[in-house]
Amino acid sequence: MDRPIRVLVAKPGLDGHDRGAKVIARALRDAGMEVIYTGLRQTPEQIVASAIQEDVDVVALSILSGAHNHLFPKVVELLKAEGAEDILIIGGGVIPEDDIPELKKAGIEEVFTPGTPTTTTIEFIKNNLKK
Amino acid sequence: MKDSREKWEESTLDKALSRFPERKEEFKSGSGLEVERLYTPLDIDGLNYNEDLGFPGQFPYTRGVQPTMYRGRLWTMRMYAGFATAEESNKRYKYLVEQGSTGLSVAFDLPTQIGYDSDHSLSQGEVGKVGVAIDSLKDMELLFDGIPLDKVSTSMTINAPAAVLLAMYIAVAEKQGVSEEKLRGTIQNDILKEYIARGTYIFPTEPSMRLITNIFEYCSKNVPKWNTISISGYHIREAGSTAAQEVGFTIADGIAYVDAAIKAGLDVDSFAPRLSFFFNAHNDLLEEVAKYRAARRLWARIMKERYNAKNPKSMMLKFHTQTGGSTLTAQQPENNIVRVAIQTLAAVLGGTQSLHTNSKDEALALPSEKSVRTALRTQQIVAHESGVTDTIDPLAGSYFVEAKTDEIEKKAMEYIEKIDEIGGAPKAIDMGYIQKEIMDAAYRYQKSIESGEQIVVGMNKFQSEEEPVKDLLKVDPKVGEMQVEKINQLKVERNNDEVESKLKALRNACESDENVMPYIIDAVKEYATLGEICGVMREVFGEYEQAVML
Numbered sequence: 001m002d003r004p005i006r007v008l009v010a011k012p013g014l015d016g017h018d019r020g021a022k023v024i025a026r027a028l029r030d031a032g033m034e035v036i037y038t039g040l041r042q043t044p045e046q047i048v049a050s051a052i053q054e055d056v057d058v059v060a061l062s063i064l065s066g067a068h069n070h071l072f073p074k075v076v077e078l079l080k081a082e083g084a085e086d087i088l089i090i091g092g093g094v095i096p097e098d099d100i101p102e103l104k105k106a107g108i109e110e111v112f113t114p115g116t117p118t119t120t121t122i123e124f125i126k127n128n129l130k131k
Numbered sequence: 132m133k134d135s136r137e138k139w140e141e142s143t144l145d146k147a148l149s150r151f152p153e154r155k156e157e158f159k160s161g162s163g164l165e166v167e168r169l170y171t172p173l174d175i176d177g178l179n180y181n182e183d184l185g186f187p188g189q190f191p192y193t194r195g196v197q198p199t200m201y202r203g204r205l206w207t208m209r210m211y212a213g214f215a216t217a218e219e220s221n222k223r224y225k226y227l228v229e230q231g232s233t234g235l236s237v238a239f240d241l242p243t244q245i246g247y248d249s250d251h252s253l254s255q256g257e258v259g260k261v262g263v264a265i266d267s268l269k270d271m272e273l274l275f276d277g278i279p280l281d282k283v284s285t286s287m288t289i290n291a292p293a294a295v296l297l298a299m300y301i302a303v304a305e306k307q308g309v310s311e312e313k314l315r316g317t318i319q320n321d322i323l324k325e326y327i328a329r330g331t332y333i334f335p336t337e338p339s340m341r342l343i344t345n346i347f348e349y350c351s352k353n354v355p356k357w358n359t360i361s362i363s364g365y366h367i368r369e370a371g372s373t374a375a376q377e378v379g380f381t382i383a384d385g386i387a388y389v390d391a392a393i394k395a396g397l398d399v400d401s402f403a404p405r406l407s408f409f410f411n412a413h414n415d416l417l418e419e420v421a422k423y424r425a426a427r428r429l430w431a432r433i434m435k436e437r438y439n440a441k442n443p444k445s446m447m448l449k450f451h452t453q454t455g456g457s458t459l460t461a462q463q464p465e466n467n468i469v470r471v472a473i474q475t476l477a478a479v480l481g482g483t484q485s486l487h488t489n490s491k492d493e494a495l496a497l498p499s500e501k502s503v504r505t506a507l508r509t510q511q512i513v514a515h516e517s518g519v520t521d522t523i524d525p526l527a528g529s530y531f532v533e534a535k536t537d538e539i540e541k542k543a544m545e546y547i548e549k550i551d552e553i554g555g556a557p558k559a560i561d562m563g564y565i566q567k568e569i570m571d572a573a574y575r576y577q578k579s580i581e582s583g584e585q586i587v588v589g590m591n592k593f594q595s596e597e598e599p600v601k602d603l604l605k606v607d608p609k610v611g612e613m614q615v616e617k618i619n620q621l622k623v624e625r626n627n628d629e630v631e632s633k634l635k636a637l638r639n640a641c642e643s644d645e646n647v648m649p650y651i652i653d654a655v656k657e658y659a660t661l662g663e664i665c666g667v668m669r670e671v672f673g674e675y676e677q678a679v680m681l
Binding site for chain 2: 013014015016017018019022023025026027029035037038039040041043065066067069070071094096097098113114115117118119
């Protein structure tokens with residue numbers, strides 16, 4: 001690829017704790033990626049619209065409120081409906097182990113829980129790009 | 132002293148260092164301040180006992196706000212709880228009281244915190260998740276069913292729609308036959324930290340500040356025992372700030388509320404005694420103790436010197452503490468019990484008035500009944516077995532603790548001066564200054580963990596293979612539907628003409644400069660929903676738009 005990897009970091013739902021999202025955004029940027037952060041309270045529709053408009057390679061979703069089972073798959077579905085299946089979708093936050101297999105089945109490629117070093121996420125993105 | 136110290140360095144220390152080098156080149160506190168090898172009387176040279184410490188219950192309150200502290204009465208053990216429906220949460224409150232909890236603390240779900248009813252499209256997937264869903268007075272009646280409101284004190288973590296939830300609380304009390312002047316408790320009601328760190332804002336800064344001063348005024352006349360705000364550093368710290376930033380930014384917010392109230396025509400001593408604070412407790416025990424002592428002294432000085440407060444109660448910084456959620460790890464969750472115990476000690480040695488201890492499983496989910504009990508027991512063990520409650524401010528006079536207290540006060544004051552220069556906290560927030568400072572600190576901390584400079588046991592060192600944790604609390608996914616059903620039924624049963632007329636009166640009050648509290652109380656009593664009431668205010672006041680920055 002001849003341009004830097006473009007990542008949309010997004011906060012779906014109503015929760016306002018964005019420390020994790022901001023830390024990961026900065027780490028990705030320090031790793032040479034182009035990062036767009038949506039800010040708080042984004043609906044799946046808004047996130048998908050930004051992802052298409054910004055022509056990103058990766059959508060990184062962050063959520064702590066427990067609404068992930070509802071909101072994460074919705075983002076995947078909407079991206080599919082837009083024909084954007086070549087975007088890598090990952091998620092992070094306070095997400096119980098039990099929920100992870102279902103989220104992966106729904107199309108979230110990897111889920112990063114608290115305590116994951118930023119380098120793990122960076123490596124994962126580099127090795128799993130779809131575009 | 133200086134001479135003998137130098138002599139020690141030359142004769143004893145140098146020899147030891149050349150044979151056994153220290154573990155690290157540089158030692159730093161949990162929030163990045165340098166820690167010297169040794170503290171001696173030289174480090175507290177300028178300390179004047181009477182002016183800087185004084186006696187407990189006396190200005191500048193460094194040693195505590197009450198003359199006898201925990202010898203007289205222990206802190207309030209107030210566990211933050213709430214999930215799913217009002218009925219479910221009511222059961223948890225009764226359980227906690229039975230287990231020896233001495234105050235209630237209500238966690239609301241995100242739609243409630245942002246002023247949406249459970250049937251709003253943005254509420255989908257969020258209803259009942261991080262707290263209890265409250266749509267109308269009906270839910271509030273169920274929440275406090277069988278809990279006499281003249282006997283308990285209740286803290287409600289509610290900010291943007293604080294006026295509405297307080298109105299509902301007053302209305303429930305009235306139904307129980309308890310008059311509002313008997314009510315004891317706290318509403319968080321701190322909107323500035325929402326813009327800075329927590330994100331559950333609704334309205335722009337100006338009308339938000341007006342709602343807050345309306346509450347100050349209403350309560351100073353009608354609900355005199357109620358703490359009308361809890362100025363919160365907790366979330367500032369959770370967002371990644373240092374200990375000194377936590378004190379500096381929180382007190383800068385406090386200054387903004389005092390300024391707003393004075394500008395609204397209130398006398399400082401009429402509302403300042405009802406201001407309270409909320410701080411975090413992280414793992415660096417001694418730095419945290421110093422932080423609370425510094426905050427108390429700084430606030431006392433500001434209230435006396437900057438605002439000429441006369442009532443000693445206006446100068447006392449009273450605070451609730453919660454142990455640090457972000458310090459807990461998803462790895463080896465049992466270790467969190469130890470972290471919480473250290474943080475509990477920090478809060479108690481720092482002189483807190485009430486305390487919530489986090490449960491070991493909170494990096495994974497909401498706490499289960501069993502894990503919340505262990506968290507409460509941790510407080511009870513510190514209270515009744517550790518002995519640290521038997522004398523007041525036991526760490527005073529420690530060269531290290533006093534030097535750190537000075538240092539944190541000084542660093543916090545530098546932030547306050549910087550914010551004064553910018554033109555006050557609301558301006559500094561709109562400019563993104565405070566958010567940027569916190570973000571930088573959060574990123575530095577993350578890097579120090581990844582480099583291994585900061586060790587987190589079980590996470591970046593001493594790891595082990597683990598089984599996933601079982602028995603986590605799960606919120607019934609049907610809660611959303613149940614709440615929607617309740618709202619539909621409510622709208623059939625209530626007098627909709629009355630609701631409409633009360634909402635119209637509220638709209639008029641919002642458009643004028645009248646105090647909105649009585650109108651909100653009238654509306655909730657007719658069972659207007661939270662979403663309807665906030666909807667009226669959204670239309671009049673507009674909504675806050677966050678400046679997105681990295």
